[in-house]
Amino acid sequence: xxxxxxxxxxxxxxxxxxxxxxxxxxxxxxxxxxxxxxxxxxxxxxxxxxxxxxxxxxxxxxxxxxxxxxxxxxxxxxxxxxxxxxxxxxxxxxxxxxxxxxxxxxxxxxxxxxxxxxxxxxxxxxxxxxxxxxxxxxxxxxxxxxxxxxxxxxxxxxxxxxxxxxxxxxxxxxxxxxxxxxxxxxxxxxxxxxxxxxxxxxxxxxxxxxxxxxxxxxxxxxxxxxxxxxx
Numbered sequence: 127x128x129x130x131x132x133x134x135x136x137x138x139x140x141x142x143x144x145x146x147x148x149x150x151x152x153x154x155x156x157x158x159x160x161x162x163x164x165x166x167x168x169x170x171x172x173x174x175x176x177x178x179x180x181x182x183x184x185x186x187x188x189x190x191x192x193x194x195x196x197x198x199x200x201x202x203x204x205x206x207x208x209x210x211x212x213x214x215x216x217x218x219x220x221x222x223x224x225x226x227x228x229x230x231x232x233x234x235x236x237x238x239x240x241x242x243x244x245x246x247x248x249x250x251x252x253x254x255x256x257x258x259x260x261x262x263x264x265x266x267x268x269x270x271x272x273x274x275x276x277x278x279x280x281x282x283x284x285x286x287x288x289x290x291x292x293x294x295x296x297x298x299x300x301x302x303x304x305x306x307x308x309x310x311x312x313x314x315x316x317x318x319x320x321x322x323x324x325x326x327x328x329x330x331x332x333x334x335x336x337x338x339x340x341x342x343x344x345x346x347x348x349x350x351x352x353x354x355x356x357x
Contacts, residue, residue, distance in 0.1 A: 129156030132193040135234055138162035141306055142197035144329035157189055171198055171230025181237035190243045196234050196252040200226040201271055208268035220270040227274035232281050247295045249336055254278050254300030254347055261356045279347050279357055286345030297339050300347040302355055303328040
């Protein structure tokens with residue numbers, strides 16, 4: 127059996143760490159690289175040079191990752207959070223959402239996708255969210271977060287189309303892990319609408335869903351139950 131390499135970006139976060147821990151139990155993966163702002167090399171989605179440097183370090187190791195998970199994102203910071211109305215829009219906060227939720231993962235793809243094997247099944251998965259689905263939007267609000275995740279979902283579709291020309295066995299998807307008990311969702315614990323998962327359960331569910339994907343699923347937003355969420 128070929129021993130494979132997985133890369134988790136955002137591995138210092140609750141869900142990223144859970145992904146990495148779960149993969150260490152998978153005998154198919156002999157090498158798990160945990161990258162974050164605190165790793166060595168460090169990787170910061172707001173700093174393309176750090177992304178390029180981390181990719182360069184990986185390329186020099188001769189480890190071609192068959193699985194890359196980008197487990198990063200922003201929903202709230204320093205008192206800023208999802209807007210409930212149009213009057214709360216702040217251009218700086220909106221741009222920060224785009225930079226971390228859409229631009230950052232796109233730059234990771236720019237530098238890390240070329241490192242993946244060209245002639246076998248590969249999976250590049252990015253944390254997205256159901257609220258980024260335009261057709262599923264029934265409540266409105268959360269303008270910056272929704273828009274940034276919708277942008278991410280479009281980027282994922284674009285990347286999937288481009289990369290399948292290079293490797294027909296490649297899979298590039300967004301992941302909706304559900305509501306997970308992490309710092310990201312902490313301010314919204316009072317919302318009774320959604321079932322909440324521990325990071326360990328969410329990671330296990332998503333990895334099971336990723337395992338079942340086929341190349342024709344590339345470009346989709348995949349829910350924690352393995353179902354496709356309409357764009």
